[in-house]
Amino acid sequence: MNTEKLTSFALTGLDRVGYQLESFGITDRVNRHTLAALLMAEKIRFEGEMDSLHAKTARYRYLAENTAEIALKPARLATETLRGLLGKA
Numbered sequence: 001m002n003t004e005k006l007t008s009f010a011l012t013g014l015d016r017v018g019y020q021l022e023s024f025g026i027t028d029r030v031n032r033h034t035l036a037a038l039l040m041a042e043k044i045r046f047e048g049e050m051d052s053l054h055a056k057t058a059r060y061r062y063l064a065e066n067t068a069e070i071a072l073k074p075a076r077l078a079t080e081t082l083r084g085l086l087g088k089a
Contacts, residue, residue, distance in 0.1 A: 011035075
């Protein structure tokens with residue numbers, strides 16, 4: 001079945017369900033417009049979640065790449081301090 005036909009069929013069914021619910025007085029919020037709004041909102045939320053994950057992975061990538069430098073910094077500082085003390089003596 002063609003994607004366009006399938007989409008049209010699904011939206012028509014959704015509109016029918018919404019009309020029936022509205023005729024029973026249950027709700028008037030089930031239609032293709034509220035579905036589109038919900039999808040847009042979820043898309044934006046998903047994009048925000050993806051941006052957050054990208055930021056976290058960038059941070060951890062930076063930490064992983066610089067772990068050796070961070071770990072050796074105190075040893076280098078101690079060595080430079082000892083060289084400075086021994087050089088003055």
